[in-house]
Amino acid sequence: MFHWLEKNPFFFSVGVFVVIAFAGLVEIVPSFAEAARPIVGLKPYSxxxxxxxxxxxxxxxxxxxxxxxxxxxxxxxxxxxxxxxxxxxxxxxxxxxxxxxxxxxxxxxxxxxxxxxxxxxxxxxxxxxxxxxxxxxxxxxxxxxxxxxxxxxxxxxxxxxxxxxxxxxxxxxxxxxxxxxxxxxxxxxxxxxxxxxxxxxxxxxxxxxxxxxxxxxxxxx
Amino acid sequence: MNSMVIKALGVSGLLIVATLAMVLSMDIDLNDPINAMTILGAIVIATATFGVTSKYISQMKTDKAEGELTDENWDGIGEYKNELPSGWAYTFLGTLIYTVWYFLIGFPLNAYSQIGEYNEEVKAYHKKFEEVHKTSDIQTLQSMGQSIFLVQCAPCHGNTGDGLNGKAHDFSKRMSKEQVLHVINNGQNQLGYPMGEMPAGMAMGADAEAIAVYVAGGMKGEQPAAYGVCAGCHGADGQGMGGMAPSIAMYDEVLVGHVLEHGKKGVIGKMPSFKTRMTPIQEKALTVYIQSLTM
The missing domain is CATH 1.10.760.10 (Cytochrome c-like domain)
Incomplete structure (x- = not known):
């Protein structure tokens, strides 16, 4: 598989991006989703x-x-x-x-x-x-x-x-x-x-x- | 040892001698251990630099490539099957272990939290505050109360507590005649005293007027007969029977505390609750300061 990746630079780049982006995904996305939710009991403006x-x-x-x-x-x-x-x-x-x-x-x-x-x-x-x-x-x-x-x-x-x-x-x-x-x-x-x-x-x-x-x-x- | 290495060592020797000559001409005390160590360091660096450089340059000149080639080659450029350098391999392994530790333990359990730091700071401050002001004298409390008043109360009650021409309660006296009449006519049940609600219309007409004049006048002089109906709850001296009902004679700690907690809507306007905005010590300080305003 690694030999195959070495021969296909595009997919190799995609792989590198996914690996590096993963840390960002697990740390940022959950807290982002959580923070965007309205707090309990919040009513929209009249x-x-x-x-x-x-x-x-x-x-x-x-x-x-x-x-x-x-x-x-x-x-x-x-x-x-x-x-x-x-x-x-x-x-x-x-x-x-x-x-x-x-x-x-x-x-x-x-x-x-x-x-x-x-x-x-x-x-x-x-x-x-x-x-x-x-x-x-x-x-x-x-x-x-x-x-x-x-x-x-x-x-x-x-x-x-x-x-x-x-x-x-x-x-x-x-x-x-x-x-x-x-x-x-x-x-x-x-x-x-x-x-x-x-x-x-x-x-x-x-x-x-x-x-x-x-x-x-x-x-x- | 080939000629290259000898030349290199010669250059480094020359550098060392030049350095020493320079140092001696600058009249530096070499008995000072720091100076001696600096000179020693310079010698080591010069020797090592030229030694190592010359070793690798000569190796490049003389070494022959040998070993087993891998299967791939790119336009005739091949690659040897080399063992991983052990230093690199151990570092890589260490990184893997660290990554797993950081992912499962390091980040979730040790992450920096701004809110956590804030909580700790506030907790530490409150502890220190309680300790310092456990036995504060009246002057300290009064000046603390003044600071609190200027920040929290002055925007409505004015910097001097005079109520800004009737825009808020005036602290230079306990109540105005207008305020007393308003309470008598409308009743009062906002402050959460144990006595509970004061019904509207406890006194009427001239009686109410007499009570209002007497209470607004600071309860001095002869007590009007009509005041008897007030005394049942507020006490003959108007002090509120030890916190059972509001004191109408002075600003005691119970009154300030209850108003801060519940807020109050009176004839002038509405004061919001300041429930979460003050600690008990600050309330006490504020009481002392407000009392000083009426004197």
């Missing part, structure tokens, strides 16, 4: 949370905030349990970030609440002395695009098999039937909010960006 994630992306929060807590004591003391890859299973795209001008936000939902976010987004320096974060007052008047967020949910459900319920499906009819749920979720968040324009918009059946964003931030745990 439509409102997806709309908030779009706001997060649109205003480029990732430029100053990361969403990845590394396993170092200094980091877990401040931000909580270190991140594991299965937590990002439904993040498309994930928003790890690599720049921390502001703090990490991966578990912000554990230690900040709706009313804090409302005050902070309106005027960050009133809460955190010396903060250089800009105010995001336009979030209170801009309307979040929950319809596109719904379309995103439908897409990831169909393309990636993200486990959404049966009520999330393509078509305008399905969206009109689902929309009240999104508004209910938004109203539940707005109960803790003080700005009148938020409540006015919700009465009209619109969701201000700030509500969607807070829903998303509260979800980060």
């Amino acid at each position: 439509v409102l949370e997806l709309a908030g994630k779009e706001v997060y992306k649109k205003d480029h929060c990732i430029a100053c905030h990361s969403q990845l807590i590394r396993p170092f004591k200094a980091e877990t003391d401040r931000y909580g349990q270190y991140s594991v890859s299965g937590e990002y299973a439904y993040d498309r795209p994930f928003l790890w970030g690599s720049k921390r001008t502001g703090p990490d936000l991966h578990r912000i939902g554990n230690y900040r609440t709706t009313d804090w976010h409302e005050n902070h987004m309106w005027e960050p320096e009133e809460l955190v002395a010396g903060s250089i974060m800009p105010a995001y007052k336009h979030h209170f008047t801009n309307i979040a695009d929950i319809e596109t967020a719904y379309a995103e949910a439908v897409t990831v459900k169909e393309v990636f098999n993200t486990p959404y319920g049966d009520e999330i499906k393509a078509g305008e009819e399905a969206w009109n039937a689902y929309k009240p749920q999104v508004l209910e979720e938004a109203k539940a968040i707005a109960v803790d909010m003080k700005h009148p324009e938020v409540h006015e918009a919700l009465k009209k059946g619109e969701v201000p960006e700030i509500v969607a964003l807070i829903a998303y931030l509260n979800r980060l745990k």
